[in-house]
Amino acid sequence: MSKKTIIVFSGDYDKVMAAFIIANGALAMDDEVAMFFTFWGISALRKPKAPTGIAAGKSLLQKAFSSMMAKGPERLGLSKMNFLGAGPALMKKVMKAENAMTVAQLIDSARELGVKMTVCGMSMDILGIKMEELIDGLELSGVAAMLGDAEESDVTLFI
Amino acid sequence: MSKKTIIVFSGDYDKVMAAFIIANGALAMDDEVAMFFTFWGISALRKPKAPTGIAAGKSLLQKAFSSMMAKGPERLGLSKMNFLGAGPALMKKVMKAENAMTVAQLIDSARELGVKMTVCGMSMDILGIKMEELIDGLELSGVAAMLGDAEESDVTLFI
Amino acid sequence: MSKKTIIVFSGDYDKVMAAFIIANGALAMDDEVAMFFTFWGISALRKPKAPTGIAAGKSLLQKAFSSMMAKGPERLGLSKMNFLGAGPALMKKVMKAENAMTVAQLIDSARELGVKMTVCGMSMDILGIKMEELIDGLELSGVAAMLGDAEESDVTLFI
Numbered sequence: 001m002s003k004k005t006i007i008v009f010s011g012d013y014d015k016v017m018a019a020f021i022i023a024n025g026a027l028a029m030d031d032e033v034a035m036f037f038t039f040w041g042i043s044a045l046r047k048p049k050a051p052t053g054i055a056a057g058k059s060l061l062q063k064a065f066s067s068m069m070a071k072g073p074e075r076l077g078l079s080k081m082n083f084l085g086a087g088p089a090l091m092k093k094v095m096k097a098e099n100a101m102t103v104a105q106l107i108d109s110a111r112e113l114g115v116k117m118t119v120c121g122m123s124m125d126i127l128g129i130k131m132e133e134l135i136d137g138l139e140l141s142g143v144a145a146m147l148g149d150a151e152e153s154d155v156t157l158f159i
Numbered sequence: 160m161s162k163k164t165i166i167v168f169s170g171d172y173d174k175v176m177a178a179f180i181i182a183n184g185a186l187a188m189d190d191e192v193a194m195f196f197t198f199w200g201i202s203a204l205r206k207p208k209a210p211t212g213i214a215a216g217k218s219l220l221q222k223a224f225s226s227m228m229a230k231g232p233e234r235l236g237l238s239k240m241n242f243l244g245a246g247p248a249l250m251k252k253v254m255k256a257e258n259a260m261t262v263a264q265l266i267d268s269a270r271e272l273g274v275k276m277t278v279c280g281m282s283m284d285i286l287g288i289k290m291e292e293l294i295d296g297l298e299l300s301g302v303a304a305m306l307g308d309a310e311e312s313d314v315t316l317f318i
Numbered sequence: 319m320s321k322k323t324i325i326v327f328s329g330d331y332d333k334v335m336a337a338f339i340i341a342n343g344a345l346a347m348d349d350e351v352a353m354f355f356t357f358w359g360i361s362a363l364r365k366p367k368a369p370t371g372i373a374a375g376k377s378l379l380q381k382a383f384s385s386m387m388a389k390g391p392e393r394l395g396l397s398k399m400n401f402l403g404a405g406p407a408l409m410k411k412v413m414k415a416e417n418a419m420t421v422a423q424l425i426d427s428a429r430e431l432g433v434k435m436t437v438c439g440m441s442m443d444i445l446g447i448k449m450e451e452l453i454d455g456l457e458l459s460g461v462a463a464m465l466g467d468a469e470e471s472d473v474t475l476f477i
Binding site: 002004014015018021022024025026028029031079080081090091093094095097098100154155156157158159 | 166168170197198199218220221223224227281284285286287301302303305306309310312315316317
């Protein structure tokens with residue numbers, strides 16, 4: 001039993017999927033897993049529907065950035081062969097046929113297995129995303145805490 | 160003498176080149192190197208010519224995905240300045256002038272130096288790629304085995 | 319006190335920013351940090367104005383590649399939402415409003431805190447970039463030296 005740290009920077013469906021497949025694999029082997037979501041990776045944690053009044057404290061530019069970021073894992077694009085959004089839909093069809101879990105399901109599974117998920121506060125400020133927009137049970141964090149997790153880990157990945 | 164694990168997720172010529180340059184560097188220093196190819200990274204291992212009858216067990220969508228993926232390392236695009244495929248050709252010209260090895264040559268070199276190359280079975284199912292389409296001597300694998308390699312390594316990279 | 323190694327392959331503003339935020343965070347905790355710049359990551363180290371006569375020893379293709387690469391950190395594009403260069407400008411506006419440091423400032427800070435920055439000689443040859451085009455105080459290096467740093471580190475990231 002050891003620890004893994006995964007920095008999720010990317011907001012691409014395929015890369016976020018890879019991050020959670022690795023996380024689930026490690027958790028299944030009784031490893032401790034800390035995931036630190038920063039920048040575009042945060043979009044994977046957004047609720048599909050923004051709570052009302054969420055735009056209140058945002059500047060115009062923050063509204064612009066956050067409105068263009070995907071809302072939740074199933075709205076993310078692919079890093080390759082995205083085809084204006086058709087790629088993810090097609091990939092999910094094959095995944096279903098192959099009994100592979102969607103990213104939303106992988107997130108649920110990781111949480112059931114006890115993953116620690118933290119979000120980068122500085123990225124949230126820059127991109128204009130608020131904690132209420134994200135799924136529950138996340139911890140606001142920063143680079144120092146992430147490095148603390150990484151130092152306790154035998155494997156740290158930047159995805 | 161220690162061990163390195165490299166997860167090759169990207170199918171970009173420049174990133175796959177970076178992965179193999181690091182692998183060759185480590186192997187030259189008598190390190191053990193395990194490379195785990197997943198998602199787009201698998202395209203670097205495809206044979207330029209698909210064996211006949213390969214499409215037999217593929218669904219329509221799997222055929223679509225696999226037919227759009229590059230066949231072999233020398234058909235990969237660049238992550239930047241690809242220019243619809245002109246970028247890699249130009250880069251290879253400079254590489255030749257500078258006596259730098261192509262990715263195909265780097266793969267050969269790594270294999271001669273004893274690299275362990277495994278492929279992610281789940282990615283192959285989703286992308287509709289079969290073992291017969293890939294170069295010889297690869298091992299079908301999964302996240303658990305990759306994590307086993309990573310735990311034995313002092314450096315693990317996600318590329 | 320421990321050591322971190324960061325391989326900066328990407329030349330995207332957001333990814334280079336992430337690399338330097340992590341570096342500064344580790345340096346602030348008295349860690350040793352080695353950054354190895356390779357491929358597109360080297361553009362973050364270029365001086366905004368190329369010294370005269372710099373094109374002298376470059377081949378036509380090297381001139382082409384190097385002329386298309388960004389000159390310095392503040393000319394880099396975003397990996398997402400670049401909008402032909404408008405994205406970085408907008409992001410910098412929000413960053414300023416949020417009191418976040420620019421990449422140029424993060425580089426200065428990391429250097430004051432004693433970061434070790436090395437550049438990949440092979441990438442420089444391929445991309446046609448010369449040492450005189452880069453900011454001062456960098457060390458020309460290669461994969462073997464980078465792996466040496468990585469082996470002494472408890473965290474090594476490929477960004």
